[in-house]
Amino acid sequence: MRLFTSQRMRQADATAVGLGFPSLLLMEAAGRAVAEWVLERFPGRPVAVLCGRGNNGGDGLVAARHLMLAGARVRVFAAEGHSGDAAQMQRALQAHALEPRPLEQWQPQPGEVIVDALFGTGLNRRLEGSWAELVGRINASSCPVVAVDLPSGLPFEPHVRAHSTLVLAALKSEHLFYPWREACGRIVLAGIGMPERSLFQPDLPELLTPQAMAALLPRRSGDAHKGSVGRVLIAGGYANYTGAPALAALGAHRAGAGLVSVAYPAGLELHLPLESVRYPQEHWSPEGLSHVRAEAAAVGMGAGPQAEPAAQAVLSRRIPTVLDADALQPGIVESYARAGTPAVITPHPGEAARLLGSEAASIAASPLEAARTLAERFAGVTVVLKGGPTVLARQRGSGVELAVGTTGNPAMASGGMGDVLSGVIAALLAAGLEPWDAARLGVYLHGLSGDRRGQVGLLAHDLAEELPQARAALERGEVRAFWEWR
Ligand SMILES: NC(=O)C1=CN([C@@H]2O[C@H](COP(=O)(O)OP(=O)(O)OC[C@H]3O[C@@H](n4cnc5c(N)ncnc54)[C@H](OP(=O)(O)O)[C@@H]3O)[C@@H](O)[C@H]2O)[C@H](O)CC1
Numbered sequence: 428m429r430l431f432t433s434q435r436m437r438q439a440d441a442t443a444v445g446l447g448f449p450s451l452l453l454m455e456a457a458g459r460a461v462a463e464w465v466l467e468r469f470p471g472r473p474v475a476v477l478c479g480r481g482n483n484g485g486d487g488l489v490a491a492r493h494l495m496l497a498g499a500r501v502r503v504f505a506a507e508g509h510s511g512d513a514a515q516m517q518r519a520l521q522a523h524a525l526e527p528r529p530l531e532q533w534q535p536q537p538g539e540v541i542v543d544a545l546f547g548t549g550l551n552r553r554l555e556g557s558w559a560e561l562v563g564r565i566n567a568s569s570c571p572v573v574a575v576d577l578p579s580g581l582p583f584e585p586h587v588r589a590h591s592t593l594v595l596a597a598l599k600s601e602h603l604f605y606p607w608r609e610a611c612g613r614i615v616l617a618g619i620g621m622p623e624r625s626l627f628q629p630d631l632p633e634l635l636t637p638q639a640m641a642a643l644l645p646r647r648s649g650d651a652h653k654g655s656v657g658r659v660l661i662a663g664g665y666a667n668y669t670g671a672p673a674l675a676a677l678g679a680h681r682a683g684a685g686l687v688s689v690a691y692p693a694g695l696e697l698h699l700p701l702e703s704v705r706y707p708q709e710h711w712s713p714e715g716l717s718h719v720r721a722e723a724a725a726v727g728m729g730a731g732p733q734a735e736p737a738a739q740a741v742l743s744r745r746i747p748t749v750l751d752a753d754a755l756q757p758g759i760v761e762s763y764a765r766a767g768t769p770a771v772i773t774p775h776p777g778e779a780a781r782l783l784g785s786e787a788a789s790i791a792a793s794p795l796e797a798a799r800t801l802a803e804r805f806a807g808v809t810v811v812l813k814g815g816p817t818v819l820a821r822q823r824g825s826g827v828e829l830a831v832g833t834t835g836n837p838a839m840a841s842g843g844m845g846d847v848l849s850g851v852i853a854a855l856l857a858a859g860l861e862p863w864d865a866a867r868l869g870v871y872l873h874g875l876s877g878d879r880r881g882q883v884g885l886l887a888h889d890l891a892e893e894l895p896q897a898r899a900a901l902e903r904g905e906v907r908a909f910w911e912w913r
């Protein structure tokens with residue numbers, strides 16, 4: 428499943444029409460799906476349908492007809508100047524003796540449901556003047572709003588704040604990325620019969636679905652033992668940063684590692700899980716790690732100025748490695764890329780800014796572009812750019828492949844979560860998954876565990892404790908995506 432932009436959705440629309448598919452059928456299916464959702468979710472409630480002058484408005488006119496035919500009390504308010512499909516849908520409505528009134532005449536009525544069909548993917552600038560004022564009045568009314576495709580005004584301010592958004596054909600960036608996502612409310616995805624060929628755009632970011640992620644779960648054979656399911660080396664810790672490597676170790680244990688070994692500066696007091704094996708290091712060196720049995724590693728958690736020697740010592744093992752926190756220095760990442768050792772980097776926007784020599788704010792504002800730039804800059808390295816949502820990238824052929832996480836929530840904004848993620852990805856690498864698969868599944872499971880324990884106050888080790896149940900639910904096919912299908 429792919430994540431679209433408004434522009435790429437218009438392209439898909441044009442492709443469908445080019446294939447001979449009548450666009451009027453798409454509008455009919457869209458409007459019908461809106462009407463069905465309103466009738467199901469708000470039975471018996473009167474409805475005001477507010478229609479803009481484009482095709483989003485056309486969808487609204489179709490919805491009004493189906494609502495009326497189903498016996499709902501409907502008022503329709505529409506902008507002037509419909510053309511093409513929308514104009515035909517206006518005539519179809521008028522044939523049923525339902526005449527749209529001028530949009531300016533709309534006043535909210537208590538108890539009414541508002542269908543926001545003002546603007547969808549055709550919006551190309553912020554709303555101003557009477558449009559901005561109308562959006563203000565919609566938001567100030569106490570009426571629930573069902574947005575058609577997108578809450579009108581997104582991705583700019585002002586925009587409609589919806590109870591639910593009936594998304595047409597495919598999810599777009601606004602439905603996933605904060606802060607826009609908050610304006611969408613519940614997300615309901617309607618297929619509308621778009622030919623599959625027009626939606627086939629593999630260069631768009633992949634959306635991590637429960638089905639695709641369940642298929643990546645490493646299977647265990649009946650004769651599994653601790654040496655056969657993946658052993659992890661965690662290297663980190665410095666001064667008073669003793670929690671980070673312990674949380675990474677916990678993440679690795681809870682993600683199914685058969686054995687977790689932790690290397691750390693000698694003399695440091697680490698509260699490691701009882702099951703972890705300790706390797707105190709007088710000085711970081713390849714020799715100090717040569718006896719550790721591991722198929723994958725995670726380096727940098729709380730390592731401070733020791734990150735560089737720790738990362739170089741681990742690099743001598745030539746095993747797939749997660750580089751996190753203090754190991755996210757351009758020189759370190761480059762040395763892994765140059766050596767051809769599979770590496771996964773897990774920066775938050777601040778660390779990504781350090782790697783790219785840019786600003787954290789600009790990374791957070793354009794995470795897809797930032798992840799792409801990181802993958803290009805550090806060729807061969809798998810990028811996990813943490814955020815709401817997390818974005819993944821890797822170079823593939825002459826281009827960059829992108830994926831976007833669909834799990835996780837703001838309660839996960841607390842210290843130590845990233846350390847757990849490093850351990851989880853390392854455990855999946857050790858189990859034999861390719862870096863791209865380990866990173867995608869790790870991000871998915873980590874966010875899923877956070878969602879299952881999603882209250883503010885969640886601690887990183889609480890999240891780690893949830894990992895086994897989250898994994899089992901995913902394996903049993905019990906996990907649903909955050910959007911609903913219609
Ligand atoms: N494949 C699908 O998913 C289908 C989607 N459908 C629906 O169609 C819309 C997109 O329709 P479109 O006509 O391209 O665009 P909109 O209806 O969103 O709006 C276009 C009009 O808005 C004007 N505009 C743009 N920005 C502003 C602004 N800031 N202020 C005022 N007016 C604005 C624009 O005119 P300009 O010339 O002034 O730019 C257009 O008149 C999609 O979202 C779905 O709801 C199909 O119905 C089915 C297939």
Ligand SMILES: [K+]
Pocket residue numbers: 483543544545546547574575576577578579
């Ligand atoms: K809309």
